[in-house]
Amino acid sequence: MSLLEIKNLHVKVDNHEILKGIDLKVNAGEVHSIMGPNGSGKSTLAQVLARRETYAVSAGEVSYNGKDLLAMKPEEAACEGIFMAFQYPVEIPGISNAYFLRSALNAIRKYRGLDEIDAMDFLPMFREKLKLLDMDEKLMNRSVNEGFSGGEKKRNEILQMAVLEPTLAILDETDSGLDIDALRIVAQGVDAMRNPERAIIVVTHYQRLLNYIVPDFVHVLVDGRIVRSGGPELALELEEKGYGSMEGEARHATPA
């Protein structure tokens, strides 16, 4: 059984169909990359998997770990091990990064019937993860994302992923807005978290992130449909030829 199995997923936003029949299987231990031009539905797919309720699923099924993902609230999906690194992380003024993350971790632990972690046990672990992402300790006491640079916000997302240790991580355009050094640190941070129990879906527009996180599978999403799937070489082909070459395929694809 796959960790994640998407069957014929259709999604509407404001009565406009964005995803027009997605089929995808992701097994534990795999890294999948979803690539595609702007407006193709990549972020919508990520948000639906994270259970954002503003997106209406009009048809299809998604099973995660054998459970009906589409019946879950966002917090349930999170507690079941789904994590999304946001393209635009929000700011929470007045709440420190450390307090926020500990609250999140404890909410998840509570859901799983585990004891809560107190501040004394949490901080050493948190410091460890900060090192992994080459982040300043001062970030622990700063308000969540408030006054962070674009790069710091993205790093902070990956820091959260490192602390929450998800089973399925979805990275929504984590590379956008990163300079080349930050990109390397973030990507290496993610790559270090690959393991046989964890699946990662990397949603990206560009190939450059995939130099560091080499995917097992690449899927090209155009106009709400996956028009091609392949290995890492597909990303390189796209880099060379652009998405234009695939758009014809989208038009000719049979409606699901």
Next chain:
Amino acid sequence: MSTNMNTIHDLADREYKWGFVTQVEEERVPKGLNADIIRVISAKKNEPEFMLQWRLRAYRHWVSLEKAQAEPKWANVKYGPIDYQEIVYYSAPKQKPGLTSLEDLDPEILRTYEKLGIPLEEQKHLAGVAVDAVFDSVSVATTFKEKLADLGIVFCSFSEAVQKHPDLVQKYLGSVVPYSDNFFAALNAAVFTDGSFVYVPKGIRCPMELSTYFRINAANTGQFERTLIVADEGSYVSYLEGCTAPIRDENQLHAAVVELIALDNAQIKYSTVQNWYPGDKEGKGGIYNFVTKRGKCLGANSKISWTQVETGSAITWKYPSCILQGENSVGEFYSVALTNNYQQADTGTKMIHIGKNTRSTIVAKGISAGHGQNTYRGQVKIMKGATGARNYTQCDSLLIGDKCGAHTFPYIEVRNSSARMEHEASTSKIGEDQLFYLRQRGLKAEDAVSMIVNGFCKRVFRELPMEFAVEAQKLLGVSLEGSVG
């Protein structure tokens, strides 16, 4: 409507858990207000002549205001006319004469305070907090009195102060809020029945928090308490007040007056957690909280600091203010006001700079949920002689849902060109994106809202004494319950 909005509404629906009624025998005067009622109240309290005369002057002034229809209407709140003749102005639990210890107190009243989490037995009480408990119109118990008396600190009910320290009362009563100040202050001066009195002598730092817990119990009564705190030269005191009332369908009037006086180098810190019954989900019932609070920094280098967390009441009309008369004196106002369901609040402060190099800080946080309407109204006035005066004002509003409102009315009046004024304001909304972000990390919707609101209020909460800050955070969570889904 999206589920997020439902969460917001659910969170606003939590019940008011302090809404029970205590069955005690009451002694009350007939309803209505006239000079005879005032004579009865004054006689019941065995007051000296100066008190009665002051009350009667206040009453005559109030009558003239009522005739002139001078009940203040400028606040951004809406309510039907109040019939002042339908209110009972004195209600007290019947007591045995000569109540000397807690054992003589009606056990029902003791249980009430215990239920509210305010045990009056000293040995059970939190170390470091002395409590005066006011039940309807009278003070029923004051703890740690003797311990404080050893330092010369007077902490007692207002009635007792009138008997035992009439000179201090006569000297300071009405010196900050004269009975002629406004409609509700005049009404309070005429009929107030009890409250707390504090005097901290020269050079004494009060070693514990002083606290008054106000409870309205009886039906159809108004609560009119009066608090007077005098900090003599070089002294320090931190005072807390909390308040609750039973759930009733009728609106009840609470018109209190608080006067603070700080002499040279003295400091008063006054904190309030106001949780009067706010009315039900449809806006039925609830307390009208029309309160005049003002402090006078009379001495040089004195400081008065107000911190308030206002979550209760159907209507709040309240402007804890500072008159900065002494040179280098400091006034502060930190406020969190939450309106949910159909609550309305018009609250803020006045900082009147008279002395040289006086400084004031205002940090006001308004949170509106449900159909709540929240108004900040503040005045900063720099008088001619206030050379070198400074003010910093920060005024932020947070909206939860799309049926509530936030309003801001800052007034700034500067008559001395050396003044420095800063004003910052912001309005934000708890967005679907913020909620989704927190929920995606595993937090339940209502915990997510609570977290965002607590972060928003942090600057104010850190001014509260430790136990109160924890209490305030919880209270905010409870008051918001039902406002998110």
